[in-house]
Structures are given as C-alpha cells and as structure tokens.
Amino acid sequence: MRTARNFLACSIALALAALVLLTASCVAKPPPDCLACHDDKTAQDSAGKSINVDGKLFHSSIHGSMGCSNCHADIKAFPHPDKIKPVDCKSCHADEAAGLVGSVHSNEAEHPCTSCHGDAHQIVPKTDPRSAVYPLNVPKTCGKCHGDNGMAEKHGLAKVFPKYIDSIHGYALDKEGLLVAANCQSCHGSHHILSRKDPLSPTNKINIPKTCGSCHAGIDAEYALGIHSKALAKGNTNAPVCTDCHTAHEILHPTDSEFRMQSTPICGSCHKEMLSTYHDTFHSQLGALGGYVETARCWDCHGAHDIRPTADPLSPVNPANLIATCGKCHSGANASFVKYQPHANAYNRTLSPGLYFVRLFMNILLISVLSFFMLHTILWLVRARYNQIKHKDQNGGK
Ligand code: HEC
Numbered sequence: 001m002r003t004a005r006n007f008l009a010c011s012i013a014l015a016l017a018a019l020v021l022l023t024a025s026c027v028a029k030p031p032p033d034c035l036a037c038h039d040d041k042t043a044q045d046s047a048g049k050s051i052n053v054d055g056k057l058f059h060s061s062i063h064g065s066m067g068c069s070n071c072h073a074d075i076k077a078f079p080h081p082d083k084i085k086p087v088d089c090k091s092c093h094a095d096e097a098a099g100l101v102g103s104v105h106s107n108e109a110e111h112p113c114t115s116c117h118g119d120a121h122q123i124v125p126k127t128d129p130r131s132a133v134y135p136l137n138v139p140k141t142c143g144k145c146h147g148d149n150g151m152a153e154k155h156g157l158a159k160v161f162p163k164y165i166d167s168i169h170g171y172a173l174d175k176e177g178l179l180v181a182a183n184c185q186s187c188h189g190s191h192h193i194l195s196r197k198d199p200l201s202p203t204n205k206i207n208i209p210k211t212c213g214s215c216h217a218g219i220d221a222e223y224a225l226g227i228h229s230k231a232l233a234k235g236n237t238n239a240p241v242c243t244d245c246h247t248a249h250e251i252l253h254p255t256d257s258e259f260r261m262q263s264t265p266i267c268g269s270c271h272k273e274m275l276s277t278y279h280d281t282f283h284s285q286l287g288a289l290g291g292y293v294e295t296a297r298c299w300d301c302h303g304a305h306d307i308r309p310t311a312d313p314l315s316p317v318n319p320a321n322l323i324a325t326c327g328k329c330h331s332g333a334n335a336s337f338v339k340y341q342p343h344a345n346a347y348n349r350t351l352s353p354g355l356y357f358v359r360l361f362m363n364i365l366l367i368s369v370l371s372f373f374m375l376h377t378i379l380w381l382v383r384a385r386y387n388q389i390k391h392k393d394q395n396g397g398k
C-alpha cells in the first residue's frame with residue numbers, strides 16, 4: 001500500500017518536473033550547468049591542467065550566489081570555447097584595482113588579485129578565519145613571496161617573513177592569536193602599498209610615528225613631546241623614529257636582555273661622544289662584564305620616548321631632578337652623590353671640572369718634569385764637552 005502511494009506521488013512529481021522543464025526550454029534555453037562538468041575532481045583541460053571547481057566551496061564563498069558567467073563574462077554560447085579570456089575583477093571592484101595602480105605590486109601579471117586572495121572560487125569575507133586576508137593569515141599570505149625562496153627575494157628584497165614571525169607582533173599574532181597585533185597590512189596597507197622611499201608611504205621615516213601610533217597612541221603622544229620628535233618636525237631626518245630604536249620587523253620585548261644590551265649602542269650610534277664618555281663610567285663597565293647585568297643604561301636616566309635636553313626642567317637629568325632619577329636605583333642618593341659624572345669627560349671643564357683640573361695638573365706636571373730633564377741632559381752634555389776640551393788643552397793637545 002505504502003509503496004504504491006509513494007510511487008504515485010513520485011510519478012506526479014516527475015511529471016510536474018518534466019512539465020516545468022519543458023515550458024522552461026520552450027521559453028529560453030536552460031543555462032548550462034557549468035558544475036556538471038567542472039565539479040568533477042578529475043576534470044582536466046587538454047594540457048592536463050585541472051579545471052575542477054569545488055561546487056560546495058564555491059557556493060559557500062562570497063561570490064557563491066553569482067553565476068559563473070558573472071566573472072567568466074565572455075562565455076555567452078555553449079559549448080564554450082577552449083580558450084576563455086582571463087577574469088576581470090575590476091569590473092566590480094574598481095577601488096581595489098585602482099589602489100594597485102602605482103603600488104609596488106602594480107605588475108598585473110606577477111600580482112593578480114588571486115596572488116593575495118587565493119583561489120577565486122573560494123573567496124570569503126576578510127572577517128572569516130578561512131580568508132587569506134583574515135588578520136591572522138595575512139603574514140603567511142604576504143610571506144609566500146616575502147619569505148624563503150619567495151618571488152621578492154629574486155627582486156633583491158630582504159626576506160621579511162622569518163624576521164617578522166619571531167618578533168613581538170608575530171609571536172602575539174601567530175602564537176597567541178591576538179587579532180589586534182600588527183600584521184603586514186597594519187603597517188603597509190593592502191592594495192596601495194608604497195615603497196618606504198615614497199613620502200606618502202606609511203613606512204616612510206616621517207610617517208612612522210603615526211603608523212605605529214595608530215595602535216601605540218600613548219607612546220606616540222609621549223614621543224611627540226621629546227627632542228627627537230621636535231628635531232624631526234624641523235626637518236632633521238637624523239633624529240630617530242620608532243623603528244630606529246625598535247626595528248620594523250624584529251621588534252623585541254623591551255624588557256628582553258637582548259633589547260637592553262643592544263639599545264645602548266643604538267643610542268650611541270648617533271650620540272658617539274656620549275657613548276664613549278658613558279663607557280668610561282662604572283655603569284657601563286658593570287654592563288660590559290659579560291653576560292647581562294642590570295645597570296643604568298641611557299634611557300634609565302634620560303627616558304626612552306620624551307627625551308629632553310638637560311636644560312629642560314622636565315628632563316630627568318636636569319640638576320633639579322637628579323636625586324629622584326638616581327634615587328630610582330640608589331636609595332639614599334643625595335646632592336653630593338649626584339655630583340658623580342655619568343659621562344666622565346676629562347676634556348670638558350664645565351661638565352667635569354674635577355676630572356678636568358686633575359687631568360690638567362697631571363699634564364702640566366708631566367711636561368715640566370720632561371722639560372726639566374731634557375734641559376738638564378743638554379746642559380750636562382755641554383758641560384762634559386767643555387771639560388773634555390779644557391782637559392785636552394791642559395795636556396798640550398795630546
Ligand atoms: C560539457 C562539459 C562542460 C561544461 C558544461 C562547461 N565546461 Fe568549461 N570546460 C570544459 C572542458 C572540457 C574544458 C577544458 C578545455 C580545454 O581542453 O582547454 C573547460 C574549460 C573551462 C575553462 C578554462 C578555460 C581555460 O582557458 O583554461 C573555464 C574558465 C570554463 N571551462 C568555464 C566554464 C563555465 C563558466 C561554464 C558554464 C557556463 C562551463 N565551463 C561549462 C567542459 C565544460
């Protein structure tokens with residue numbers, strides 16, 4: 001009974017379906033089901049290249065509700081020709097395409113949209129963790145070319161990905177899944193990426209504080225108060241920005257001993273004289289004993305971001321603030337303790353009067369002693385010669 005009823009229902013359904021198909025074909029030719037051929041995993045073109053399109057993935061992609069020919073626009077007739085024109089994404093995404101023009105990736109043949117967005121049939125919104133441009137996936141996507149044996153290396157560029165991935169940002173993103181950590185796009189942008197030499201690039205020296213400051217707003221505000229930022233604003237491009245002290249891709253945790261060891265030479269690379277006078281002091285020699293030792297480094301006394309000239313009353317090394325600054329580490333520091341010269345310089349009378357006069361006295365003493373003995377020796381020689389001649393004369397010239 002049941003089977004008979006089912007059979008009847010099926011027959012009616014089939015007949016109805018056939019009717020619908022028949023009327024449809026009378027009105028217009030049915031759109032060819034592209035996936036009937038292309039959803040076959042083994043499908044290949046005459047050259048042996050796969051022409052498979054995964055129907056399920058395509059339908060769940062952001063373009064899944066579009067017809068195939070919305071992109072493969074030159075397929076008008078069916079069966080379609082063997083050779084089909086490349087898809088033009090710009091017909092719908094004019095802004096992104098315009099962004100690429102004039103960027104470092106403007107070469108369309110080397111950098112089609114799919115080089116960053118992956119398989120055109122599986123594109124999902126950028127907020128989807130499967131997207132090639134989801135924040136956690138961006139470094140890997142750019143790293144395909146900017147890593148080991150990537151295309152960028154062949155263009156003479158440094159391998160950035162391996163450096164980045166071990167940095168504080170790379171670690172936070174890759175190991176901790178921190179969406180707000182800086183990925184390549186946060187500093188470089190996505191479509192209109194420019195070389196750092198371009199003054200409009202977010203990685204151009206002048207713009208770096210703003211670029212890092214888009215996330216590190218507090219530090220950027222502090223930095224803006226310091227002499228380095230003011231010097232830069234006046235056009236002194238020798239003044240350091242964030243990346244001069246932190247690097248761009250190998251940023252370390254500032255409490256890492258590695259960072260603390262290398263920062264003194266970094267400040268010193270510009271302030272050579274101050275580095276050498278610091279080297280002569282106890283603080284530096286303690287730090288140079290080998291291995292890592294907690295001692296006073298440049299920024300412990302000067303601050304790191306809002307560094308000011310000594311004459312500025314807000315400078316931590318302004319004479320009025322020295323007791324507090326040295327007192328951070330030397331409990332009980334008093335006015336006489338802070339007379340100690342953190343930049344021992346025996347050649348500067350105002351900076352280190354004690355050392356200056358000791359050096360002056362020692363030098364004068366040395367020169368006087370040497371001069372005295374020289375004169376003494378010459379007079380001695382003259383006298384010896386005189387005696388010799390006189391002696392000869394007394395002996396009748398023999
Ligand atoms: C009857 C099976 C069949 C159907 C239906 C079909 N195709 Fe194809 N398609 C093929 C074959 C076979 C090739 C490989 C041609 C070759 O040998 O180069 C191919 C190749 C292609 C190519 C690659 C061309 C190239 O330059 O490499 C695209 C794109 C394509 N088809 C899109 C479509 C679209 C879109 C539809 C639906 C409108 C569709 N196909 C319907 C069989 C089919």
Ligand code: HEC
Nearest residue numbers: 034035038050051053058063066067068071085086087120
């Ligand atoms: C969002 C645009 C878009 C849509 C929609 C789209 N394609 Fe494609 N398709 C591309 C791009 C881009 C390529 C890469 C080659 C090129 O640039 O033409 C491609 C390539 C292909 C190829 C060649 C083999 C390959 O994978 O490289 C086939 C076959 C194909 N598409 C079939 C289809 C079928 C079938 C549909 C519908 C189910 C479809 N496409 C829908 C953009 C699209």
Ligand code: HEC
Nearest residue numbers: 089090093096097105111112113115116126133185190191
């Ligand atoms: C160098 C890599 C790269 C190339 C090449 C590239 N994109 Fe993108 N694209 C990205 C990144 C990264 C994002 C994510 C941007 C973001 O998170 O704001 C993105 C985002 C997008 C978005 C989403 C935009 C939004 O604001 O929501 C669209 C649409 C897009 N790209 C289209 C394209 C098209 C079309 C092309 C080719 C003309 C292309 N892209 C080429 C890297 C690229």
Ligand code: HEC
Nearest residue numbers: 062070071087088089092113114117120123124125126127
């Ligand atoms: C026929 C028009 C059309 C074409 C051609 C087309 N797209 Fe799209 N694309 C859309 C629409 C519509 C959306 C969804 C609208 C939206 O949410 O922004 C979309 C969304 C996207 C997104 C996701 C944006 C997001 O929210 O993150 C990306 C990436 C994208 N397209 C890339 C491409 C690429 C790459 C190509 C070429 C292979 C392409 N599109 C071709 C119409 C098109």
Ligand code: HEC
Nearest residue numbers: 104110115116141142145151152155184185188193195196
């Ligand atoms: C398909 C490979 C490829 C991908 C993917 C790619 N790049 Fe590139 N990139 C290159 C090549 C090649 C160059 C050199 C272009 C040239 O000099 O003509 C380049 C240049 C650059 C430059 C300029 C370097 C300079 O100063 O000259 C930057 C910055 C850059 N890419 C960042 C990125 C970022 C960020 C991403 C990811 C959003 C990315 N790239 C994705 C291949 C790629």
Ligand code: HEC
Nearest residue numbers: 139142146157158160161164182183184187196203243248
């Ligand atoms: C925190 C910001 C930041 C992040 C994250 C970042 N970059 Fe950079 N990148 C820069 C700056 C700034 C420069 C300019 C050069 C410099 O100051 O060292 C640069 C330079 C470059 C260059 C040019 C190098 C050269 O040889 O001239 C490339 C290529 C590049 N970045 C790619 C990437 C890629 C790929 C990623 C992701 C894996 C990435 N960057 C992540 C800030 C960043």
Ligand code: HEC
Nearest residue numbers: 168172180181182186211212215242243246248251253254
């Ligand atoms: C997209 C936002 C973003 C941008 C842009 C960015 N950072 Fe960061 N940065 C972070 C986040 C989030 C962390 C925290 C990571 C953690 O603690 O795991 C961080 C950590 C750091 C740290 C370590 C701080 C600490 O206390 O551990 C330094 C140093 C740093 N960033 C410097 C920079 C510099 C320099 C730039 C520009 C070249 C920059 N950042 C750009 C988001 C950003």
Ligand code: HEC
Nearest residue numbers: 209212213216219220223240241242245254255263299304
């Ligand atoms: C002159 C060198 C220098 C410059 C320029 C510089 N930093 Fe720093 N930064 C340091 C030093 C040194 C430390 C470690 C401070 C400490 O441990 O007390 C540090 C610490 C940090 C920290 C960790 C938080 C903290 O205060 O300990 C972040 C984040 C940071 N810097 C980001 C930035 C950003 C963003 C910029 C640009 C706006 C920048 N730095 C400019 C030298 C510099």
Ligand code: HEC
Nearest residue numbers: 227231238239240244266267270298299302304307308309
């Ligand atoms: C890339 C080079 C560079 C680096 C690195 C650098 N500085 Fe400077 N510094 C400058 C320049 C340029 C000036 C501004 C000189 C001027 O305008 O009078 C300056 C000014 C100063 C001043 C004020 C000096 C004065 O004569 O008024 C102090 C103090 C100072 N820096 C300390 C530091 C410390 C501490 C560090 C490391 C944390 C550091 N600097 C890293 C280049 C650098």
Ligand code: HEC
Nearest residue numbers: 267268271274275278296297298301309310311317342343
């Ligand atoms: C123990 C604290 C201390 C340390 C460590 C220290 N300084 Fe100083 N620095 C001072 C004091 C105090 C002054 C002002 C008196 C003087 O010039 O000797 C000064 C003066 C300076 C000045 C001149 C400022 C001006 O306005 O003329 C510069 C530049 C400077 N230091 C850079 C450095 C650099 C670079 C380092 C690391 C190599 C460093 N300092 C390490 C305490 C310190």
Ligand code: HEC
Nearest residue numbers: 282286294295296297300301325326328329337338340342
């Ligand atoms: C970041 C911590 C720190 C700061 C700030 C600091 N020192 Fe030191 N200083 C040390 C350490 C550590 C030693 C070696 C251990 C010791 O003797 O206390 C030392 C040793 C000394 C010594 C020789 C040993 C002694 O105790 O007599 C003098 C002198 C000295 N510091 C003076 C200063 C002066 C002056 C300042 C401020 C301009 C200063 N220090 C700021 C950490 C610091």
